[in-house]
Amino acid sequence: MATLWTGGTIYTMAQVGETVEAVLVEDGKIVATGSVDSLSPHATSIQDLQGNVMYPGFVDSHLHIIGYGEKLKHIDVSNVRSKDELLAIIRERMTDVHADQWVIAIGLNETQFEVPMFPTLAELDALGEAHLIIKRSCHHLILANSKALAFAGITNDTPSPEGGVIDKVNGQLTGVLKDAALYMIVNHMPHITPEYIEDALEKAVVSLQSYGLVGGHSEDLSYYGPPIQPIKAFRKIVEAQQSFKVHLLQHHTVFEEIAEMQETASPYLEFGAMKIFIDGAFGGRTAALRQPYCDELDNCGMLVHSTEQLQEYVQLARQHGQTVAVHAIGDLAIETILEVFAAYPPREGQVDRVIHCSLVNEDLLEKLASLPVAVDMQPQFVQGEYAAELARLGEERAQGLHPLKSLLDRGLVVAGGSDAPIEVPNPLYGIYAAVTRRNFGETHDGYNPQEKISRFEAVRLYTVGAAQIIAQDHVRGKIEKGYTADFTVLEEDLFKIDIENIPQVKVTYTVVDGRIVYKNRCKE
Incomplete structure (x- = not known):
């Protein structure tokens, strides 16, 4: 069963401006590119692009997929513009939760405030009785209320761990934890269950596909309990569905543990480099x-x-x-x-x-x-x-x-x-x-x-570059014979439209191994 993709502009990304009229796909691979006349006799079906524009499948070369899913689950404060607004949003959420629960806000950027200032520990404690953490946009700093600090056993006398900072003023905790210090809390929160991880992962993959992404290189294996927990979630959500391709970096703290597991790889779940901060x-x-x-x-x-x-x-x-x-x-x-x-x-x-x-x-x-x-x-x-x-x-x-x-x-x-x-x-x-x-x-x-x-160089970062960095550029990142049939199909041509319109371009299809895994419902 071979499908012919044609009816739109198809960029190979092999060199600047190179296009082909049609692409023949069979068993998840590109078997040929060329003219419609030459390829149509070999096709059993035709996928009409209807004037849309096809590129090799876009891949995000560095993200935290489960962490992104958490952001979709929790309070997104990335657009908050003042400390008072931040406190009001969190106060509203904390009034609806039990004292034993955790409230998590993600994306704080105090440089967007007119006065770039974090809330004090007293201000955080006044918001409610639940555990509270606020993750700064860089994810190298969190704010924690006294209840969350106590959960981790952090007191005024607790020294900063190696590679981290427990911030204090005049010997008193401020609620600010930097780098390794924040893991004293975030790596041990009791709600990080297999069900929680799977839900975050599923939400993330659906969202990533809607952005035209066919895969991502992720680092998630040291933050959600023993590494087997997130690995099992990736097996269940990603590998089983075969609709997204994940390349996992392995944090140095769990690298040997993962090696001992002798986990097998597949086209949808690969194990890559050791990750070190x-x-x-x-x-x-x-x-x-x-x-x-x-x-x-x-x-x-x-x-x-x-x-x-x-x-x-x-x-x-x-x-x-x-x-x-x-x-x-x-x-x-x-x-x-x-x-x-x-x-x-x-x-x-x-x-x-x-x-x-x-x-x-x-x-x-x-x-x-x-x-x-x-x-x-x-x-x-x-x-x-x-x-x-x-x-x-x-x-x-x-x-x-x-x-x-x-x-x-x-x-x-x-x-x-x-x-x-x-x-x-x-x-x-x-x-x-x-x-x-x-x-x-x-x-x-x-x-x-x-x-x-240039625009070509920029698109190449997410296609050829993302394949080169994991030594997969002989089978991924281009539209050529022998390459995987991973495509991102957009409504408009990124190389020709006004540059200011690029962020608003809509995704028509996301295609993994020749199968449409996301379709813009507005196009139906």
Whole structure:
């Protein structure tokens, strides 16, 4: 049974502007591309694109799928514009819950407030009797009320854990926990049951498919109880339905445990690189910098691990024949891990992955280009908090914020992701941000406009780049013979429409292995 896809514009993404008239699909694979006349005799059915535009299936190269599902389940405060508004929204929710329950708000960005200030612990405690945590948009900082702090045994006398900060003023808890400290609460909340995980995962996959995504590279295995719990959820929701393709990074804390499980992979569930957090984030001033923050001169951020620890983790990955993917935001974090990668390189043909790579200069760019390293970028990061980051880093240093063109010009493999739930996992938002480097509705030339890339390069981040970064570019990321029949079909041509209209383009179909897994009901 072979299906001929035709009747619209079909971009192969093999080279700029290349299109084909038709694509023949059988058993989930592309068996041929070419003209309708040459391929139609081999087809048993025709899928008419009705003038829509087909691309290789878009893939989000870095997100937290279950975490994104949690955001869909809980209170989304990403658009809140004042502390009073934040408190009012949470107060309303807390009046309806039992004292033993947990109220969770996700996406706080205090830099959007006229006065960028967190609520005090007293203000959080006054909202109600339930446990409360508020996750900042960067997910490297949370606010917790006294009941949630007590649940984790955190008191005024509790020291900050290695790689984290329990914030205190004059020896008193503020409710702010940064990086490793926040896991003292969030990794142990009693409602994280198999049913909770499955519900979050199912909600996330449905949403991701509606954005035209056929898959994602996710890191979820160390936050929801023993790693077998999220793995079982992925087996039940993703693998069984065969409608989404997940590539799982493995946090270093559970890497050996997963290796001992000897879990089998499939086209819908793969196990990838060891994941290590090198530093924090700019939002909580925990990204590790070579020089102090401009607005906190005694603070250079923090490295989560010592160089010796990083060497041990990387060597462990190498013993298992595995690559390493690192969260590295600050320039010191990037420099530190690149030195470790240089000392302990992966096998021939493999590449390690630097996720975010948010602050660079010329010498770091040269080091990146000299190593078997790919870069996992989140183009939307240039939008949300650029003004706050500029204040923290200063004009000169900020010229190296969120590079894109500099990486591509040096021949590095670059993939595009959202880091959802931190950003909305709509790849069209990322494509727009990569091309314009400005917020929606703005008209300036872009933040660090020298880092803008072309539309073709931007779409390539979510197609070819996402396949290259996991060494799957021989079977994924293009519309060519022998490749998987994963397609994203849009109503409009991203290469021809007004750039300002890209974020509003509608998804017509999301196609996995030749099967339509999402269809825009408005088109029926």
